[in-house]
Amino acid sequence: MPAPTHQLIASPFLGEYLVVRPGHESGVKIKAHHYIELRQAASAGIPLPEWLLGAAARRWGLHLGDRPSSEVLLIRDPSPYGHGRASYEVNNGCNWACTHCVYGDKRHEGLAWEARERLLRILRDAGVLWIELGGGECTIDKHFPETYALAYDLGMMVEILTNGSTLFRPRMLDLLTARRPYRITMSIYGATEATFDGFTQRRGAYKKFMRGLGAAREAGLPLSLSVVITRENAHEAPAMRALAHRFASRVREYSHMSPSFSGTAEPLAQQAPEYLHNRTPFTGCDAGHTSLNVSPFGLASVCKVSRDHPIPLLKEGVAGLSRLGEIADRALQRHSGCSGCTLQKTCTTCMPLVTLYRKAGSPRDRYCQWA
Incomplete structure (x- = not known):
């Protein structure tokens, strides 16, 4: 290419x-x-x-x-649609088996190349300037190089979410240095080989992660690191933070695990209670109005959490997105026990996420102030 x-x-x-x-x-x-x-x-x-x-x-x-x-x-041509950002889940599949993962079953499923090419052009026509390519693990998808290159060539600013396990490969480095992403986001799951490999349930994961991290830094690629703290690695939290700051200037920390997108509870069991903290009040967001999420099958939804009433982009084209704002507004409306809550203005959890917590049978104190 x-x-x-x-x-x-x-x-x-x-x-x-x-x-x-x-x-x-x-x-x-x-x-x-x-x-x-x-x-x-x-x-x-x-x-x-x-x-x-x-x-x-x-x-x-x-x-x-x-x-x-x-x-x-x-x-870039003007678009009658106001969607400036999108996340695209290239593939559900992953080469690791982290139990905290919100993707649940990690099947290697996604669109064929011809359909994927159409999808990217639809997102371009919708006005998407900033696009996040993720998964699963997007870089192990057989069509990832073409997907990444086309998004870049269509004039999108590309971020990739990756576990880093393929970043040291010459073809991957050639792709990412010829077409630089504006950000590569990776997650740290441990500061030692034993903890990291145990977390991912894959022997050799730590070595691949460190090799990919080092190769990306040596190539001058823009790195962002997420320190993910759970019961399995909390004892290494200070060392994980130190590792992150050694390789990247942009570091984020995550300890609040969410249910899987299908509402199963496995990720919740990984939370480290001592690292759960008060979050800022949820005051609304523009998801569905100026941003959207796209599943591996081309289904557009409000965001990664709110996936009800998805729009089949390959069938309806960019015009189908005209309904997404109304879907978002309905999804954010408080209902059931939340509708009359007097603490709504200080609630830290959006309604779609509350719905997932309830579906997963989560303890209320993980998402509700009343608890």
């Missing part, structure tokens, strides 16, 4: 306009008339305007000279 030539993307995004650079998190907000100017420059093949050359040099240290705009700039 020859690498694309675009080094910048000019795109509408949620009622505004951005110029972003693949492989980098930061962007430059521009006015509507500047976006029109860039469209005209790219169409005519003339050099980039001076104001953008200056902005690119200041923001990214990128010096583009007088090259034609069409060689270095990809223009």
